Amino acid sequence: MGDAPARLGVVGAGTMGSGIAQLGCLAGMETFLHDPVADALARGAERIRTGLDKGAKRGRWSAEDARAGADRLRACEALEDLSPCELVVEAAPERLELKRELFGRLSEVCDEGTVLATNTSSIPVTALVSAAARPENVVGMHFFNPAPLMRLVEVIRADGTSERALAVTRAAGEAMGRRVIEASDGPGFLVNRCGRPFGAEALRLLAEQVAAPEQIDRVCRLGGGFRMGPFELMDLVGVDVGLEVARSLHSQSFGEARWKPSPLQERLVSAGRLGRKAGRGWYHYDDGPHRADDPDPPSPGGGEGRVVAIEGTGALAAKLRERARAAGWEAREPEELAGVAPELVVDTSVPAPAAD
Template structure:
């Protein structure tokens, strides 16, 4: 097959490298001579490195040719444009390629945000237009998102998928729409992080640390926004809002607008949410929790059902605590997603903040907490206190979770606290996307793990957390915030109700 690539920047050169390595004759085009020359060098250097590692044939670089005009792409069976994210430019390209290429040539766009349907309309044969969203950098990222526009025909879709697989990519399919599948389902990571910061539930560095240590993310949302560019994220958020006609879940944050106005755009300007001027690093190393131990037979009552309660029982036994389901105890932990009806008195109470904030429970002396299952992969517990929380209860909470092997992070009160809120919104957005037919559950999870480096996909998160827990957090946020952004997806409501019914009848 003859592959054409329009645009010789980082994305275009990376796609061309993949084409040559897959044995395709590849024509690289860029209207700017200096960009074309630089792109050609990038492709040849990349292929040389791959050949040395055995990842590409030594003759792969001979498959690359360059073209200074669109006419040089006339023989291509598939052309992938990787031009700047400007709708007018991409539409002009598709119109020009339609005149140059054969009638059955497939034209693909690498856009990450522009609706493919709107671009396909500029081509003479719109059924031959498809989205092929590579992730940056294309030679290293395993994922390819193939997007079907309203006009896309089966042949174009099949060729895009076959080409991606020939390049060694894991291909997922998505319907056209804001952010397609991966960027849409990943939006709550930054979006909810910004809301938590705006509400002063936690500071930006706390939120990042909680995501890393409690959820296994490589970076927290604010580190990631600094890396991508705060201005880039702001523009994407505005695009989502425009394309969705104001969907509350996707609205930009005033914090983003202020950061952009101040010129604090992230790493590229030396300062964003973090200051990058210090050569020693922009943040300290995460603390290392101590090994589970030290329970010494202390009597603890752990109430409730579900992954958190069951996981805490296992950790408490391993640390040497003696569990008491009834009768007197030295510490009571209410760890179910729904508060227990009968809570023993006479001991400090630690209450899971899922279905509501600590304040909503009216347990004025209690300490609130939240953990995200699976607990054997977590190293952090979030803690919160109310006006009536006594210091001895706070100390008891820190000591108990410390002996279980968790670092304690004190935050302000809210349903789900920090990580529970972010994770449950990720699950909710995925349920909206799957329910609307944007993609499959498997492709959602594959996309977020391979495309965004999440530790697990939102469908897997929902299974690990438990849908009752997810619904409890969302219902608690809706009850206390009264915001449409926290309405649960219809598919999630149905699945949670089915799971609850199955559990009660088993």
């Protein structure tokens, strides 16, 4: 296991970059934040200070920790200011040539042992290796939005990544309080590969006019247990970012249909409706909440002694019988009906596979 770096560099002061830098500040690392756009750098630094203050007020860390974290932040106008860093995380827009140019320049200004990590969510990390002077120092370090709240980090080994680079990256993630997992360098890595179908199917439902974004999101929250629905997540990440990721996955899969971008994404991006950061995406983000609160689940009741048959022997069937009885139903298994006609039959058994 490697030691966490004492000095962390972050390139890109947007939502992701500032979130990663905030984690570095709280983890005790002297954190160097760079953005080539002066206004973006100032906004990113202010976002970090505001995030540290809010976290202290909500009891996530102490006011002393917030002040100490803010003191560790260095806003850097020049890329050369990142030269002392032992780990630099690139959080630039999802454009391959831009990232390759950054890795080339970072190789020139940083020490020979500096680990260069990319926060890309879709571009193969191996595609950046040849742009660096020392390919063995290149690694993927994929945070999730919002980085200060999401506990998972993917570490991705590119072709040629050294064990030392992996160890430094893992140690940095763990010092930030993240759960670090290692993922293969393939389209979408692991988490986005698993999550992509939710967003893609939600867009298909909307395109086919099955339901509105608000309805689809509510079904996912109430029925699936998600904290936010797919359209809310697209707005949080950025509709433009999601479109670029979809294009990247579609290209990497050589046109596989399941990764095809939706024309609806293209339409919103063309209209400037990029999500929360633009004030409008699938939802409007004005002064008030972007959606109504979800209703509380109804209180158990309504059975009034009526009979329901619940078939099955597993945990699901047992739980359903328990809940039905708590609501006043007389829950029975089918063999217990003895000629009584139930008002409802629920079959939880798994169908047997069809014979060849």
